Amino acid sequence: MSAQPDHIHALDIPIPETGELDEDLQKYFAICQEKLGMVPNVLRSYAVVPERLRAFIAMYNDLMLSETGLSKLEREMIATVVSSENKCFYCVVAHGAGVRELSGDPALGELMAINYRAADLSARQRAMLDFAVKMTQAPDTVEEADRQALRDAGFEERDIMDIASVSAFFNMTNRVSTALDRMPNPEYHAKAR
Secondary structure, three states: OOOOOOOOOOOOOOOOOHHHOOHHHHHHHHHHHHHHOOOOHHHHHHOOOHHHHHHHHHHHHHHHHOOOOOOHHHHHHHHHHHHHHHOOHHHHHHHHHHHHHHHOOHHHHHHHHHOHHHOOOOHHHHHHHHHHHHHHHOHHHOOHHHHHHHHHOOOOHHHHHHHHHHHHHHHHHHHHHHHHOOOOOOHHHHOOO
């Protein structure tokens, strides 16, 4: 028996089976299954509204998988730290697993989930995460000095835009996931440990 509730989300809305989805979404789910060994529950939850699922996929893939000045690990670190600040169980578990997998360091995933300030991070990473946390806790207080701190840590202007965009995206998804009581796939708990 697991302590985690056995549902994808707590709404009484049927989640479509993969075979019931449009062909493009069936193909995307098949790619997820092949690459990840599962279809993330967040995607299955969004499948209730296919247009929203497509928008989520497009934004996620652009922010998290495209080539930018931020490494994939740095983006997963942002996702985990923002999710930790928001106490979003789904995203802390899923993206903490991403940090563990990409870094090869299980302790780093746990530190991002609990207290990134205790981790042995580069000045660049610390500045990036400090900015993401400020955006999460008090976005109205972000000012030029905060952007300058990122420049001083070696980030380009486009990198700053990407840090802000990844942080904002996870603030949004954290709130939706928490409101719907989304549960992470059980496979995430043991990944890269």
